[in-house]
Amino acid sequence: MKTNTLKSNFKFLAIVTFLGLFLQSCSSDDDGATNAAAPVITDFEFGEGSDHSTEPFAYKGSDLHLEAAINAEGIVSSISIDIHAHDLVVGEGEVEWDYELTWTDASYLVINPTFHEHIDIPSNIPAGEYHILLTVTDELGNSTEVEGHLDILDPIAISDFDMDETVARGSDFHVEYMIAAVNGIHNISVDIHAHGLAIGDGEVEWDYEEVFEDGFHEETEAEFHKHFDVPATAPAGEYHVTFTIEDEDGNIFEYEDHIDVTA
Template sequence: MKTTKQLICLLLAGVTLFSACSKDDNETPVGAPAIEGLEVGANNNKIAHPGNDLHIEAQITAAANIKDVVLEIHPENGSGWEVNTTYTEGFAGLKNAEFHKHIDVPADAAVGDYHGHLKVTDQNGRVTEAEFELKVEADPTLPSVTGFEVGYGNDLHVEATVAAPNKIAQIVVEVHGNDFEKEVVYTDAAMVGQTTYNLHKHVDVAAAPAGHYHVHLKVVDQAGKENEFEEHFDKP
């Protein structure tokens, strides 16, 4: 009798364990977030310049929805320029998002080797991190821009003073946001080959829906060097 009871208990325990395992097998765990296509610097050259913008771009996916995105940059050794920024606007609650930021590099940023981290946390608390190396270099021959202004009226007004010691090859204006993107390349005879130029353009954005937009101004010189700057505007 005792042996029979023990056998029944073992059988019941096996059924319970099988049921638990079957239940777990039917529940597919949600994967961690993914970071793909990370680009750091112009043409992914992983170089930043004091007093300019640093372009960082990546595609983010999170089956459990994004909670936040954190960007960290710190010097490899000693002290220097540091970044530690948490982004939620435009990311929180989404399954897919494009991380496309232009980070201001201070004019007094110490040159040297830096290390970066792009971290995505989903709403289940899972974290995915992509690391990158970055070099801060001074280059006085890079194209530069002052007085960069944008404004929306009947169209998008773009204005800036451009300087390029190696002479201007082309100027590119890109507008993106709210699933709208437009790029215009300017190679006017009045600007190509010049070391300074007062840019004053009007871009047709009538097809863009109401919302917040980023405007990127990229200057490419005749030595193949380029520099990019960012502004924003709202379309009512």
């Protein structure tokens, strides 16, 4: 009987020891899984999509290139991008732009994916500085973020604008400015008109419109320098002047000013 008791005690101790080792092993495995390092994001770059640029700027109405290398001990479950601005003035015809998108493509749901995407930038948003945030999350719930700043530019811009403030009717006034159009200039339109001016004896209402292409078509940089004749019969008063530049992609840029026509 004593021998049987010893055998029973030995079996019990063996079972307890085995269970202890098994539970310790499982606990170690679990700790190893939950302690896996969060994803590491390197070489995050973004810029003009057509050139796969790494310079942090892009143009309204074009696309944005995004790329990053991801080192992840756990399998990636999602990659998200967030683009937004702070306190940019929303002009006439523009809308505020907040962009969020999450990718769960099979090609990204791996250990060490390479992230590469292009997204469209609306043409009707304010130009200025935007904050960009890339987030990578793995299947264990670990998450890593990397951020930067993106300048979104107008595809058409003018600088060094100079126009006469007054002009005597029967003479001319001059206008000059520089144009930068990343997609090339298609044409430039000029519209001069007045509102509600009284037309006296011998006067004729004056509305002027002209489209300029020669010397500008397909140029990415150009100087606009013209003189405009004011008829001697034009009523005196304030005239509204609009310069409209259209690029080869159909983007439109308008600049407005006023000039006083004197008798």
